[in-house]
Amino acid sequence: MFSFKNKIDFRLKQSLEMNIYKNYRVIIQCKNLQKNIEKRIQSGGGKVIRYINHCNIISASISSNLIRRLLEYPEVEFITFDSFAFLCGRSVVSSNRAYIGDSYKLTGKNIGIALIDSGVYPHPDLLIPRNKIKVFVDMLEGYKYPYDDNGHGTFIAGLISGSGQMSEGRFRGIAENSDLYCYKVFNSMGRAYVSDILSAIDDALGRSSKDNIKILCLPFEILEHDNFINNCFSVSFKCCIHKGIFPVVPSGSIECKEETMMGLALIKECITVAGIDISNEIKEFKYSSSNGNRKLDKPEIAANCVDLCSLNTNKNYISERAGKKLYPQTLEEPYTSYSGTSCAVAYICGICALLLENNPSLTFKDLISLIKVSSELVPISKSVQGNGVININKLLP
Structure with missing residues (x-):
């Protein structure tokens, strides 16, 4: 998984290594085929929360295993925590x-x-x-x-x-x-x-x-x-x-x-x-x-x-x-x-x-x-x- 370190925020990476949470609310930036990633999230037991079309990003609640799988797809450019304002x-x-x-x-x-x-x-x-x-x-x-x-x-x-x-x-x-x-x-x-x-x-x-x-x-x-x-x-x-x-x-x-x-x-x-x-x-x-x-x-x-x-x-x-x-x-x-x-x-x-x-x-x-x-x-x-x-x-x- 960590060969994809440039595709994941270092704080999220550390959390996965420490197995802190069962599910993570994250932002996923897609290069293309955003609908394809949405389907993979849903089929993997995750929950899609938001679609932000003008940024090509998805907000979702997903497991650590699903995060690891998504990193393998070329359509996924970056995954990070959904931060607070x-x-x-x-x-x-x-x-x-x-x-x-x-x-x-x-x-x-x-x-x-x-x-x-x-x-x-x-x-x-x-x-x-x-x-x-x-x-x-x-x-x-x-x-x-x-x-x-x-x-x-x-x-x-x-x-x-x-x-x-x-x-x-x-x-x-x-x-x-x-x-x-x-x-x-x-x-x-x-x-x-x-x-x-x-x-x-x-x-x-x-x-x-x-x-x-x-x-x-x-x-x-x-x-x-x-x-x-x-x-x-x-x-x-x-x-x-x-x-x-x-x-x-x-x-x-x-x-x-x-x-x-x-x-x-x-x-x-x-x-x-x-x-x-x-x-x-x-x-x-x-x-x-x-x-x-x-x-x-x-x-x-x-x-x-x-x-x-x-x-x-x-x-x-x-x-x-x-x-x-x-x-x-x-x-x-x-x-x-x-x-x-x-x-x-x-x-x-x-x-x-x-x-x-x-x-x-x-x-x-x-x-x-x-x-x-x-x-x-x-x-x-x-x-x-x-x-x-x-x-x-x-x-x-």
Whole structure:
């Protein structure tokens, strides 16, 4: 078997040698004949979980013996663990709630944003005066109706396109008339498999033309250096950009020391957003990863990510039972506060929606150029802030 060492991740190889698990959830990259490998998995007693067509990969739960057999097939290029991604950010209880909305001529009207997160709660700010949740896809339980047992996705959705209905407009989103295409990929603990995320991106790619999905909001991080996983996302992001969808990711939540950025944040084909603290005076946000490599122009931009106010959720609410829709009760507290680089990502996604509403023909390079030229450096390390903070007055009409 181990003559095929270049076809298997070294961590998975070690696990097989130590016989740690009975079954392994893995990602299998195929050179060709993907359907043939799917049949071999099923005939070998394995379970196919996801097909991600644009990456030519399969996610499956299979035994160690089946892994060994699959390595022998020339159609199989590489097998690795199906890694975890983690939602960015830290919960806070604070009375200092930074408001990011303002009075603009642009509102993100008709711009679709694919949000891959923990789901979305049917909050009044997302339903009134019109329903912003155009599509809800539950990759975990298969429920048809929106819910969020973690709360992170709902908070991010509110920062992007909340109407401010429950606050008389005070806490409305930066692009309040944008449309949301919500994918529940992360569980109640804020974890998700990479293959589920890639499958959600695949679905968004399929919907993009019909639904005018222009922005891919990815408020999570992968806490490891894995070239194979990074390449899968790089391929996905290239496909998105080719179809006019622009991926936005956080710098990460590791302390802001030199060279703590990793994973998605370093991929060229996305906009990487760092978080800073402007709640009182401008300063570094301790849990925003930085880049010490001057050759990499990452992050591109920074935004406030401390003590923002957005939508609360009922984590115990489940949207259906036995196929029947269940309706949520009124929230005692419609809003909550939160800090984390994912909040900065939401802000920049909203800004991108406004720019694309103003000029739908913008390319990925155009968008990054506009963001950079309208940014201003603030008195903190450049490795933390990239090109600085957007000056709205320079950017928007």
